Amino acid sequence: MIIGYFGDPGSYTSMAARLMLGGRYVSYRSILDIVNAIERNELDFGVVPIENSIEGQVGQTYDIIYYKDIYINSEYYMKIDHCLIGNSEINKIRFVHSHPQALAQCSNFINKNGFIPVPEYSTSYAIKTISEINNDEHAAIGSEEAANLYNLKIISKSIQNNINNYTRFISISKHMNDHGDKYSIGFSLENRPGSLSRILNIISAFNINMTKIESRPYAKNPFSYIFFIDFEDNGYGNVLIDIIKRETINFKLIGLYRKSGIETGY
Ligand SMILES: O=C(O)C(=O)C[C@]1(C(=O)O)C=C[C@@H](O)C=C1
DSSP states (O other), X not given: OXXXXXXXXXXXXXXXXXXXXXXXXXXESSHHHHHHHHHTTSOSXXXXXXXXXXXXXXXXXXXXXXXXXXXXXXXXXXXXXXXXXXXXXXXXXXXXXXXXXXXXXXXXXXXXXXXXXXEOSOHHHHHHHXXXXXXXXXXXXXXXXXXXXXXXXXXXSOOSSSSOOEEEEEEEEXXXXXXXXXXXXXEEOOSSTTHHHHHHHHHHHTTOOEEEEEEEEOTTSTTOEEEEEEEEOSSOHHHHHHHHHXXXXXXXXXXXXXXXXXXXXX
């Protein structure tokens, strides 16, 4: 089985991929590259981040799972413990390189130290870059594992804004699972009073636990939206989906998979 993951070796997504699926792993610099490789049948699965407990949605992942013929096959919650990594001392550093999500998750630490954030493809790409440029004014943010991989030292540990920092990762493929206990769906709605609350009332009437609601802009029609809902199946999931399909526009069943959680997922 061939599994594509986001980021250079040592990325958080590479760590999640190893915990989620077994096979041969291939690294990709962008989420879109993974999806293109799945579409060309070069990959069986891709592993990508979808949301973070401090910074929220990974917009590109939401867009892909809705617009492409791609489905969620599993989810995994992983604790993200960011380190300041380099070859220098904290008082010499001026620039910190990392993935924009990681820079945002550590914004308090960055501001407090007056560092200038430098966005990179992934945390591991940033760490690799620091190991290559060998300049005391530059450091990176990423995992302890990646620091070891690129032979750099940990300057500070647990530098994220909140100690409880979790990212939810998903595996994706061209195929929909037959079984599972959690559904992900996406749809748009007519812009009229009560259209979203009607959907929420139907979910409530089936006594179904909604675990997530999210919206993304529908770029083709400015200021209209796609809604994403995750819910746990209680035996009526299929019936609920048939009803929601009729009540919404451009409905997509995005995934059926086994639910995970931060208690069990790492
Ligand atoms: O850059 C990485 O190491 C990644 O795997 C990406 C990513 C993300 O995009 O959310 C994954 C986990 C953390 O939230 C920070 C960065």
